Amino acid sequence: MTYKYDNVYIKDTYTICGMYEKDGPLGKYFDRKYDNDLYYKQKSWEKAEIKLLKDNLKFLLKKVNLTEDDINLVISGDLENQLAASDYALREYNIPFLGIFNACATSAEGLIIGSTFIDSKKVDNCIVATVSHNMSAEKQFRNPTEYGTPKPKTATFTATGAASALLTSEKSDIKIESSTIGRVIDMGISDVNHMGAVMAPAAADTIYRHLNSLGRDPSYYDLILTGDLGIYGKNILLEYLKKQYKLDISKNYNDCGVMLYDLDKQPVLAGGSGPVCSALVNFGYILKQMKNKNLKRVLIVPTGAIFSPTMTFQKETIPAIAHAVSLEVVS
Amino acid sequence: MQKQEYKKIVDNNTPKENYLKNAIITFIAGGILGALSELLLRGYMLWLDLPRKESGVLVILTLIIIASILTGFGIFDVLVTKLKSALIIPITGFAHSMTSAALEYKHEGLVLGIGANIFKLAGTVILYGVVSVYFFGLIRLLVMGG
Numbered sequence: 001m002t003y004k005y006d007n008v009y010i011k012d013t014y015t016i017c018g019m020y021e022k023d024g025p026l027g028k029y030f031d032r033k034y035d036n037d038l039y040y041k042q043k044s045w046e047k048a049e050i051k052l053l054k055d056n057l058k059f060l061l062k063k064v065n066l067t068e069d070d071i072n073l074v075i076s077g078d079l080e081n082q083l084a085a086s087d088y089a090l091r092e093y094n095i096p097f098l099g100i101f102n103a104c105a106t107s108a109e110g111l112i113i114g115s116t117f118i119d120s121k122k123v124d125n126c127i128v129a130t131v132s133h134n135m136s137a138e139k140q141f142r143n144p145t146e147y148g149t150p151k152p153k154t155a156t157f158t159a160t161g162a163a164s165a166l167l168t169s170e171k172s173d174i175k176i177e178s179s180t181i182g183r184v185i186d187m188g189i190s191d192v193n194h195m196g197a198v199m200a201p202a203a204a205d206t207i208y209r210h211l212n213s214l215g216r217d218p219s220y221y222d223l224i225l226t227g228d229l230g231i232y233g234k235n236i237l238l239e240y241l242k243k244q245y246k247l248d249i250s251k252n253y254n255d256c257g258v259m260l261y262d263l264d265k266q267p268v269l270a271g272g273s274g275p276v277c278s279a280l281v282n283f284g285y286i287l288k289q290m291k292n293k294n295l296k297r298v299l300i301v302p303t304g305a306i307f308s309p310t311m312t313f314q315k316e317t318i319p320a321i322a323h324a325v326s327l328e329v330v331s
Numbered sequence: 332m333q334k335q336e337y338k339k340i341v342d343n344n345t346p347k348e349n350y351l352k353n354a355i356i357t358f359i360a361g362g363i364l365g366a367l368s369e370l371l372l373r374g375y376m377l378w379l380d381l382p383r384k385e386s387g388v389l390v391i392l393t394l395i396i397i398a399s400i401l402t403g404f405g406i407f408d409v410l411v412t413k414l415k416s417a418l419i420i421p422i423t424g425f426a427h428s429m430t431s432a433a434l435e436y437k438h439e440g441l442v443l444g445i446g447a448n449i450f451k452l453a454g455t456v457i458l459y460g461v462v463s464v465y466f467f468g469l470i471r472l473l474v475m476g477g
Contacts, residue, residue: 149419
């Protein structure tokens with residue numbers, strides 16, 4: 001399932017980050033920082049998350065100087081039950097909306113769906129967005145936010161923020177060149193505190209199939225960027241790719257979960273996670289690097305552990321998915 | 332690749348948790364908490380002229396109040412990351428689990444929010460506490476005659 005696109009471009013992006021992301025090494029690349037607290041004058045974590053996305057879309061439209069009438073489609077997803085953050089944020093907008101869920105791989109799923117719509121000339125433009133909030137994710141997937149338990153070193157930290165990208169058929173600096181849709185992979189890991197181990201095989205499968213079906217060598221890309229495997233998952237991926245696929249990507253490889261935070265100084269354990277983690281890094285930092293021509297070809301591979309806490313309690317192992325999207329600077 | 336083989340790669344790249352260090356921290360911090368509680372118990376006996384048993388109830392109440400207030404101010408979970416399970420195993424952990432759940436679900440209302448969720452974590456302790464008390468009581472009755 002690898003497709004090439006002819007006429008899909010990223011016109012612009014907008015990123016809003018929270019206080020922890022602001023203090024990370026990429027903090028200065030984000031358009032707006034909500035750094036006073038995590039409530040943003042809202043009454044609950046969920047409402048704060050809705051506000052993040054609502055504001056993000058508002059500022060994106062302002063940045064590109066368009067109104068909601070000019071946008072053909074919004075594709076968005078988050079971690080809340082029933083995609084609450086996206087659904088409730090989009091109430092405010094008069095734009096056709098598709099809600100999607102792929103956990104932390106949501107932004108890639110959105111880019112692929114959006115690109116396919118534009119490539120097949122069904123729409124001229126669309127916004128791909130995603131949002132996550134550390135506290136509402138904790139409440140959704142783990143324990144009450146104020147509840148403290150000692151966590152293992154492999155646990156990750158859900159990023160807070162919202163990120164969106166405007167895709168158009170109109171030519172711009174950065175092109176979505178091709179994409180590979182991932183398969184659901186489960187290698188028998190059931191530890192919810194070790195998502196890197198859960199997702200690495202999915203990333204490996206997608207990277208291998210992408211390179212293989214296009215007949216490319218890893219060196220074709222300036223950077224291959226998984227997100228978000230974390231510091232341990234990153235090493236697992238490299239070793240697994242070598243053993244299983246005889247593929248060495250270590251020269252031009254990095255992971256969004258590791259890049260978003262300063263792992264030595266911030267309390268994030270193995271690194272960042274959540275749908276917005278890879279979206280912040282890709283839409284905020286990577287695309288700016290590409291606009292400045294520091295990077296020309298980048299393969300982003302957002303990874304998601306698509307698990308349900310109910311199934312984990314019923315002793316199921318955790319399925320994972322990863323989609324690859326190839327971005328190129330148009331010369 | 333077989334799942335077993337993949338598990339080996341995972342294990343190779345997973346850092347070992349320092350269980351011994353965590354246990355020592357828990358032992359010392361928990362011990363200090365116990366010693367302070369004993370001091371408080373003696374204090375209540377002395378100041379309020381209470382028998383040991385009643386004084387113990389007051390100590391438990393004091394610990395519950397302190398743990399709940401610290402939870403409300405967002406301090407308790409930070410302490411847990413430093414002191415490990417020393418604060419989770421005693422009654423403070425029980426109080427913390429209830430206060431944190433109550434805080435979390437207050438926006439969903441008094442009945443379906445706080446009421447339905449306050450025992451989300453503590454319910455297990457209560458259920459199996461009552462069950463085990465029943466069986467231990469039974470054993471005590473049969474072996475020691477009451």
